[in-house]
Amino acid sequence: MPQTTVTKDPAEAVSDPVGGVVTLSNVTFTYGGATEPALADVTLSIAEGECVLVTGPAGAGKTTLASSLNGIVPQFYRGKMRGTVLVEGMSTKQVPIGQLAHRVGLVFQDPADQLVASSVEDDVAFGAENYGVPAEEIRHRVSEAIELVRLSGLAQRPPYALSGGQQQACALAAILAMRPNILVLDEPTSNLDPLGSKHILQIIADLVKRESRSLIVIEHKLEELLPLIDRIVVMDGGRIIRQGTPDQLFRGAVLHEMDAAGVHLPQVTRVAIGLEKAAGLSLTAPSGRAPVTVEEGEESVRSLFSRSGASGRARGGEGKRGVLAGSPAEAAAPIIDIRGLTHIYSGGNVALRDVDLRIRRNEFVAVIGQNGSGKTTLVKHFNGLLRPTRGEYLLDGRPTAKQKVSALSRRVGYCFQNPDHQMCNLTVREELEFGPRNMRVPAGQIKQRVDEAVESMGLAHVMEKNPFSLSKGERQKVAVAAILTMQPEVVVVDEPTTGQDFKMGREMMEIARQLHRQGKTVIVITHDMSIVAEYCERAVVMCAGQVLVDGPVRDVFSQPKLLETTSLEPPQVTRLAQRLGDLGFPPDVLSVEEMVRILAEALKGGVRA
């Protein structure tokens, strides 16, 4: 098979001290203009064919680590670098990116930033073309890569017309067609919906099984990946704090340490940690480490129960099922009242079909469903960005057909997914004043509103800065604060956790919870079921433009079969409880804490050795 040969200048090849295909020796890197290093004294060696998972909280240095492997750091993103990164003996400080990229294929978080051509096959061919691979060989590689990432039949489509998951698969195929020896995936699923994530995780599993190249995956979805990998590298604050096999790291004090550092662990693992803290009992998978998957969780609980005394039968649940029915909220008039809503886009695509939905004041509602199910189309009607093709939308009992977006948005605030689309001023202060100014709020009141929002969001230190210069987390906060200064009664938050770090996602949801406590009606669109379970009262499940289920979160998640029809899954901990129904576990356990409580209660009698 013809392969382009990369000419390695012998002078550039530095001898490799450890013998890995990738070796980092005491690497410290500080971005130009930054004070703190993004990587601090990192030493790491990756062997030929090894599959390594890198994880850790936001700001841990994971992306910088990935970018340092093909020379993007320090050649494109400049800064101060100490130590050496060797890729197959080539120093990333000296060998040009183009030459390194041929050996190290990098797939980034946001698929939209990586697609460069007008059709899928052109995009997949792009890299191989740059390396001067003969046309015949490229055609062969393109069809092979497209098949491998499960995009057969879509080769002629423009990439922008694909779903997020398909776009990311296309970006991955483009790298595979370059035939790199080392593949690096930087959070490839964090911008995707559950179906898209599943698609990418399946491809990763296929790759691990059939390929011999080295694979480095930066990911938070440990449940799916742990069974596939050889080694985990845990980073925090630019350092590698732990590394080892899953069996070495997922046990005892090391696990507690990772949890404390903010590593996003699977819920089942967190149940094991919680139970050990609360009752001194350890849940272990057969291999002796803490459980990671639902299956391991089930097995470990059953084994613990079989060793426990006769009292070991779970009782519980919070007893709040059907909380909406008959509650005072039921009697109140709805603030958002959608009647027979059908929305057809100009191209003829029917996005919503005869939807009825009533949301009462001070409800905390999650709208869930796959991309394309109509969630965003639905909520965009709430402030008039979209208008019904058929049907009616009443806001607080009044028809909205003749009200402008500017009038509706005084009452319904809408936080968009990407804060960068919302910023349109050069200082944070102007940004926060923008909404109330448009509403012609008197100057004195604007100041008061801005002060309040700044106080509650903790933004005082950035008021005179350019919003675009802030960190992603801060930008998201500014975007929310800019809606709060308009003092809407209803707050819609569109995918607060997509593309966000676990901790930041939680922070956003805490803000939403605060708003709800202040009496606001909060509507969240999200793909993260554990967030729905922990924060929301009511879930509206959308599927193919219609409401599939609508009810209290506990009721909705107690129907896994129904959710499955739209490829949604209840949170891991809920699924675990549902599998343990025969032991008395209720089917609507919503949080890790709840599960730990039920387990501790049931096992109070003690466990036989």
Next chain:
Amino acid sequence: MSVEYIPGDTIFHRLDPRVKLLAFLVVTILIVSWSDPLFMGGLFFSICLALKLAGVSWRTTFGIVWALAPVVIVYFVFNVFFKPITDPHVLLELAPGHRAPWNWSVSLEALVWSLAAVFRFCCILVTLRGILLLTPVREIILAMVKLGLPAEFGVALGIGFGYIPVLIDENRKIREAQMARGWEYEFKNPIRRLQALYKMLVPTLMNSMRRGNAIAVAIESKGFGYNIRRRTWYKDLHFGGADRAATIGLIALAITGIVIGGPWLNLAGFELTTKLLLPLLGH
């Protein structure tokens, strides 16, 4: 103007993009050589018919003309009043006694000339639109690279085209986010609407910069900077028999057009239609 490609396997799809660029050149030669609306209209409808045969709906073809109708109308009116005519057959006198710098009257000749001018404009529109609809962007760019455009520019151009839909989508999101904060775009007055647009400036610029950076990283990571001189194209152009035949046909058409319209025969000047219409006016 959108850049969506309509997939298909007609002769118009299969022609080498260089032939299509030649066709554009020939259309340009013809409309410069001719100025009679009968010839020009004939050319316009022939192009439209060719597009129809290639699978482009009438709606799509005329859509571009319709979208630019205001420009077409202004262009027509401009020509009626600015085309210098010697010895005009005046139909409507606006300000008797006035002369240059512009016509203070509507004459038959000016109307005929302006109609031809509108067809000229529309010929260019539908030809360009047709080429973009029937040729993948990469082929057009590859043709330009083969004709001497540096490969770096070609690749950059291709990426630019690929991002047009992404940018349109991004602009929509920015607009919606601002509307959701009470900024008004829903003005009937087009000037107010234009004024409202300035708020797009900061986010559009900032996002373009961010995206530009991300794309640069992405293409560097795909070996764009490796060795552009040695770059290959996996679907190379193939200049076949049909292309040769079409090239000969197009060149013949251009020569015929020049001969008919040139100063020697001058058969395609706007005087032709004028002469045909004069009897109707009783002259």
